[in-house]
Amino acid sequence: MTDSALPTFIAESRELLREMEAALLECEQGETGAEAVNSIFRAAHTIKGSSGLFGLDGIVAFTHVVESVLDRVRANTLQMDRTLAAILLECRDHIEHLVNAVADGKSDDIQLATKGEGLLQRLTARAGGVGSAMTHTIATTPVAPAAGREHWQINVQFHTEVLRNGMDPLSFIRYLGTLGDIVALKSLTERLPAVEEFDAEACYLGFEIELASSESQERIEAAFEFVREDCTLQVRPQAPAAQEVAAEKREVDAKESKASKSSDSRSLRVDGDKLDKLIDLIGELVTAGATTTITARKAGLSELNESTLRLARLVEEVRDQALKLRMVQIGPTFSRFQRIVRDVAREIGKEIRLEIGGAETELDKTLIESITDPLTHLVRNAIDHGIETAEVRRARGKNVEGVVRLDAYHDSGSVVIEVADDGGGLKRERIVAKAIERGLIADGSSLTDSEAFALIFEPGFSTAEQVTNLSGRGVGMDVVKRNVNALRGTVELDSKEGEGTTVRIRLPLTLAIIDGFLVGVGNSSFVIPLELVEECVELGDEHRSPDGDQRYINLRGAVLPFVRLREMFSLRSSASRRESIVVIRCAGQRIGIVVDDLLGEMQAVIKPLSRLFSRIRGIGGSTILGTGQLALILDVTSLLDLCLNTRQAHTAPRRALMD
Amino acid sequence: MDLDQKLSMGELRVDGEMTIYRANEVAQTLFASVRAHAGDVKLDLSDVSEFDTAGLQLVLMARRIVEANGHRLDLVRPSQCVAEVLDLCNVALTTDPTQAAA
Numbered sequence A: 001m002t003d004s005a006l007p008t009f010i011a012e013s014r015e016l017l018r019e020m021e022a023a024l025l026e027c028e029q030g031e032t033g034a035e036a037v038n039s040i041f042r043a044a045h046t047i048k049g050s051s052g053l054f055g056l057d058g059i060v061a062f063t064h065v066v067e068s069v070l071d072r073v074r075a076n077t078l079q080m081d082r083t084l085a086a087i088l089l090e091c092r093d094h095i096e097h098l099v100n101a102v103a104d105g106k107s108d109d110i111q112l113a114t115k116g117e118g119l120l121q122r123l124t125a126r127a128g129g130v131g132s133a134m135t136h137t138i139a140t141t142p143v144a145p146a147a148g149r150e151h152w153q154i155n156v157q158f159h160t161e162v163l164r165n166g167m168d169p170l171s172f173i174r175y176l177g178t179l180g181d182i183v184a185l186k187s188l189t190e191r192l193p194a195v196e197e198f199d200a201e202a203c204y205l206g207f208e209i210e211l212a213s214s215e216s217q218e219r220i221e222a223a224f225e226f227v228r229e230d231c232t233l234q235v236r237p238q239a240p241a242a243q244e245v246a247a248e249k250r251e252v253d254a255k256e257s258k259a260s261k262s263s264d265s266r267s268l269r270v271d272g273d274k275l276d277k278l279i280d281l282i283g284e285l286v287t288a289g290a291t292t293t294i295t296a297r298k299a300g301l302s303e304l305n306e307s308t309l310r311l312a313r314l315v316e317e318v319r320d321q322a323l324k325l326r327m328v329q330i331g332p333t334f335s336r337f338q339r340i341v342r343d344v345a346r347e348i349g350k351e352i353r354l355e356i357g358g359a360e361t362e363l364d365k366t367l368i369e370s371i372t373d374p375l376t377h378l379v380r381n382a383i384d385h386g387i388e389t390a391e392v393r394r395a396r397g398k399n400v401e402g403v404v405r406l407d408a409y410h411d412s413g414s415v416v417i418e419v420a421d422d423g424g425g426l427k428r429e430r431i432v433a434k435a436i437e438r439g440l441i442a443d444g445s446s447l448t449d450s451e452a453f454a455l456i457f458e459p460g461f462s463t464a465e466q467v468t469n470l471s472g473r474g475v476g477m478d479v480v481k482r483n484v485n486a487l488r489g490t491v492e493l494d495s496k497e498g499e500g501t502t503v504r505i506r507l508p509l510t511l512a513i514i515d516g517f518l519v520g521v522g523n524s525s526f527v528i529p530l531e532l533v534e535e536c537v538e539l540g541d542e543h544r545s546p547d548g549d550q551r552y553i554n555l556r557g558a559v560l561p562f563v564r565l566r567e568m569f570s571l572r573s574s575a576s577r578r579e580s581i582v583v584i585r586c587a588g589q590r591i592g593i594v595v596d597d598l599l600g601e602m603q604a605v606i607k608p609l610s611r612l613f614s615r616i617r618g619i620g621g622s623t624i625l626g627t628g629q630l631a632l633i634l635d636v637t638s639l640l641d642l643c644l645n646t647r648q649a650h651t652a653p654r655r656a657l658m659d
Numbered sequence B: 001m002d003l004d005q006k007l008s009m010g011e012l013r014v015d016g017e018m019t020i021y022r023a024n025e026v027a028q029t030l031f032a033s034v035r036a037h038a039g040d041v042k043l044d045l046s047d048v049s050e051f052d053t054a055g056l057q058l059v060l061m062a063r064r065i066v067e068a069n070g071h072r073l074d075l076v077r078p079s080q081c082v083a084e085v086l087d088l089c090n091v092a093l094t095t096d097p098t099q100a101a102a
Helices: A003-028 A034-053 A057-074 A082-103 A110-127 A169-179 A217-222 A225-230 A241-250 A254-264 A272-299 A302-325 A331-348 A365-386 A390-395 A428-437 A449-457 A464-469 A477-486 A636-658 B020-036 B053-068 B080-089 B097-101
Strands: A150-158 A181-188 A206-213 A231-237 A327-329 A352-356 A362-364 A402-411 A414-421 A490-496 A500-508 A513-521 A524-529 A533-538 A552-555 A558-564 A580-586 A589-595 A597-605 A619-624 A630-634 B011-018 B041-051 B073-076
Touching: A003 A034, A003 A082, A003 A331, A034 A057, A034 A082, A034 A225, A057 A082, A057 A110, A057 A169, A082 A110, A150 A169, A150 A217, A169 A181, A169 A206, A169 A217, A169 A225, A169 B053, A169 B080, A181 B080, A217 A231, A225 A231, A272 A302, A272 A597, A302 A327, A327 A331, A327 A365, A331 A352, A331 A365, A331 A402, A362 A365, A365 A402, A365 A414, A365 A477, A365 A500, A428 A449, A449 A477, A449 A490, A477 A490, A513 A580, A513 A589, A513 A630, A524 A597, A558 A580, A580 A597, A580 A636, A589 A636, A597 A619, B011 B020, B011 B053, B020 B053, B041 B053, B041 B080, B053 B073, B053 B080
Parallel strands: A352 A402, A524 A630, A558 A589, B011 B041, B041 B073
Antiparallel strands: A150 A206, A150 A231, A181 A206, A327 A362, A402 A414, A414 A500, A490 A500, A513 A524, A513 A597, A533 A580, A552 A558, A580 A589, A619 A630
16 A cells, blocks of 8 residues: 555544544433444544555554454443443544544654553443453343244355455344344355465454344345455245245345445545535536526527527536535535534533534535634534523532534525524623713614624624623634635624524525526626526616616615615716616625616636725725626625615715705 | 363363364364373363364364273353354264264
């Protein structure tokens, strides 16, 4: 095995360690399922096996002991409990350190080795000796008597390499014993060769087992999951000959199981850069496609038009598929917080449980990476300051164990991530008082709850003094907001005093390409994210006062505030004869944007603006149109902010003057 | 210290691990001792600390070697881990007389 494979080993190990961590945390919370134990075992086993290939003896030696203990847990001869899970968790951390040491190129760290030995001693002490204490529990495992149980005939021949691959066939037989009663077992030794040809490290054994079990065939076959490729397995119900034919079909030989295994984990590791390059190219393709469509339309050839349309549709599909490649589930990221919650809660002596919802929600990999920090901040905040101490909770009649909840779901073209706690909630009056003191808002201004809570995201609220005054909330919240905004996302906060707080982060699905709605003002073009567009209406003459004084219309009985892009960006062209309002909805608010022309839907490849323009609010990026022209992509959230604030700050005085 | 050879009285003793990690080493010594010995063999497994499939195979092979010479190999005083494996795999402590004849 060459060193070039080492990075893959490290990446895979880290992934496995993450799975192991999640499963161990589950066990620590007392939810020890066979699945969790299997997954812990699988991780330890695979890491041991691969480290062996790289000659990383330190990792092999350490992991071997851990694996042996896990093997016994799997075979039900050792009970998984909180203490054991906690020690195993530390062992997991140690393996991670070892792997990291390999990654850093210093695999023989004396300090690490000593620490490892100490850990192993504790583990062995807890588990009562490794390997030697195989008790006869298997034989006496209480299994529910016969009702509904079938007798299975299992024939398994282990392949020669199985031992060298780090598997002990006996552990599978033991595990089988947990699925039912081994009624009869015969060791098959026919394959043992002559002494001269005997290889002590090869496996020649097979077993013929009669198992009485109420489990399904799949479950029984799954007992051999880890050696699927290293054994020939036959599981069939012990039944009259009539069923024999059907049973024959169910025969699982090595080849078949190999295929089924590879379909289980049919994934491919691809370099992130290659993917980015692909997305880039597809971006160009989208632009080029748009140019072709326009040219074709100009040429007026119906056949050409038709084929460009078909092409456009395909490009769109390719784009979607390519973007999906970058989509990953948020679950693993969420699971990582289990550990943070556990550790921080322990540190400050609170009992806190982390609940996770929507783990299968997918979002762009880059987004996930960039959202981890703000999320960590919010989760820590919730633990530190959101959830009350046990005494306070008891006094308030709440469950002593606090709950932090992470949730993710898709909502009209964006992803929402929620961090909720059932803690003390925010004290509205104190926030408002502080904001007035800080000069963030004028005295006597009436704020809605969400506006009041939004204040804690203001930079002014992040000084140390406020930490105590506001019972800690608001620490670095401005940083969270800035980070989220940088991802074209928004943060909002809900809170009920005494009941808890929910922070909601809303993010775009992807960073690279959006479906846009193209509008024109004068000679300039703008793109509005299509998913935000609700409808387009014509701006009636009565609203077209030249000074632009009136900033709302009556839209079917509801007040719709609007902004004129022409004014927002000081475009020096006179308004066209017909203006339209594009009604957009964002973060629960509706607003109209007044434009000259509605140019239709398009796919916009987002090109970031140069740093020079990074301070301009209301613009999120740019894109190149099929005509080669540049269009600016509106950042509707900040636009909304901008115009709502402008209304409060400027319009009111102006109106006062006019009156 | 791991593999004591007490050839007198036809008794052999294996100490320590009988696992894949030491399989080759144990195999060489064990088979050599078994072959060097004419007559029935008692294999003392009381001090075996770990016993896996590889260990089991060694025992089975040793038995086969002895049986090929028309003798029998009995396992005596198996340690707990050995006993558990033998029990699980239905391997008898003493050579089946019918097989020994064969």
